[in-house]
Amino acid sequence: MSDVELLQFLRSPYNEKARWALAHHGVAHRRRSVLPGPHMLLMPFWTGQAQTPVLRRGKELVIGSGAIVRALDVGAADPLVPRDPALAAEVDALEARFDAGLTPRMRVTVLHALLAEPSAWVAVFAEEESPASQSFYRAMLGVVGRGVRAKYGLRPDAAADGRLAVREALELVATRSRETGYLVGDHFTLADLTAASSLAMIFGAAHPDMTMPPRPAALQSLVDELSAHPGRRWLDTVYERHRRGPAL
Numbered sequence: 001m002s003d004v005e006l007l008q009f010l011r012s013p014y015n016e017k018a019r020w021a022l023a024h025h026g027v028a029h030r031r032r033s034v035l036p037g038p039h040m041l042l043m044p045f046w047t048g049q050a051q052t053p054v055l056r057r058g059k060e061l062v063i064g065s066g067a068i069v070r071a072l073d074v075g076a077a078d079p080l081v082p083r084d085p086a087l088a089a090e091v092d093a094l095e096a097r098f099d100a101g102l103t104p105r106m107r108v109t110v111l112h113a114l115l116a117e118p119s120a121w122v123a124v125f126a127e128e129e130s131p132a133s134q135s136f137y138r139a140m141l142g143v144v145g146r147g148v149r150a151k152y153g154l155r156p157d158a159a160a161d162g163r164l165a166v167r168e169a170l171e172l173v174a175t176r177s178r179e180t181g182y183l184v185g186d187h188f189t190l191a192d193l194t195a196a197s198s199l200a201m202i203f204g205a206a207h208p209d210m211t212m213p214p215r216p217a218a219l220q221s222l223v224d225e226l227s228a229h230p231g232r233r234w235l236d237t238v239y240e241r242h243r244r245g246p247a248l
C-alpha cells in the first residue's frame with residue numbers, strides 16, 4: 001500500500017488542486033476524506049493545524065495546496081510551475097489571484113447556498129459516508145453551520161459578491177486564454193489548474209472528483225445564466241485535455 005496519503009475535503013477547490021497535481025504526476029496515493037466540522041478536531045490531531053488539503057509522505061507533512069503542488073514538482077519531468085522565471089512569476093500571480101481573492105469569494109456563495117439545503121451539503125461533502133453516518137452528520141449541521149457561517153462570513157451580501165466573483169473569474173480565463181488556450185504561455189500550468197479547480201466548485205466538471213450532485217436553486221440559476229460564457233468552454237476543455245487519473 002502507498003505511504004502517500006491525501007487528507008482532503010470532497011469537492012473543495014483547494015483539495016482539487018492537490019488531487020489534480022497528484023494525478024498530473026501519476027503519484028500513487030490513498031485518500032482520507034474528512035467532513036467539514038469534525039475536521040476541526042481531527043486535522044489538528046493528525047497534522048497540527050485545521051485546514052485541508054494535507055499530503056502525508058511517510059513522516060513528512062505538506063500543508064496547503066500550493067506547497068503540495070510545488071513539492072510534487074521537484075524533479076518532475078513535466079512541472080506545473082514553469083522553469084522560466086518570468087512565466088513562473090505570472091503563474092504565481094494568477095494562482096494568488098484565485099487562491100487569495102476569487103476562490104474565497106466564490107466559496108462564500110457556494111457554502112451559503114448549500115447550508116440553506118442540508119441534503120445538498122451532505123451530498124457534496126459526505127457522499128462517501130454510510131447512510132447512518134450521513135444521517136448523524138445531517139443532524140449535526142445546525143452546529144456545523146453556525147461555525148461555518150461565522151468563519152467564512154456567510155451573509156446574503158457576501159453571497160451576492162461571490163456571484164460577481166464567478167463572473168470576474170470567467171471573464172479572466174476567457175480573456176487570458178484567447179490566444180493560446182492557456183492562461184500563461186502556451187502550455188498547461190498551475191495557473192490553469194488553479195483557475196479550473198476553482199471554477200469547477202461552481203460549474204462541476206467532467207471528472208468524478210468534481211462532478212456535482214443536484215444544486216440548490218440559487219446556484220443552479222447562476223450556472224444556467226452563465227452556461228454560454230466562453231469561460232465555461234475553457235473550463236470544460238481544460239478538464240477534458242488535462243485532468244488525468246481515476247477517482248480514488
Ligand SMILES: N[C@@H](CCC(=O)N[C@@H](CS)C(=O)NCC(=O)O)C(=O)O
Pocket residue numbers: 009012013014015040050051052053063064065066099
Ligand atoms: N491556502 C490554503 C487554503 C485551504 C482551505 O481554505 N481549505 C479549506 C477547505 S476549502 C479548509 O480546510 N477549511 C477548514 C478550516 O479552515 O478549518 C490552500 O491553498 O490549501
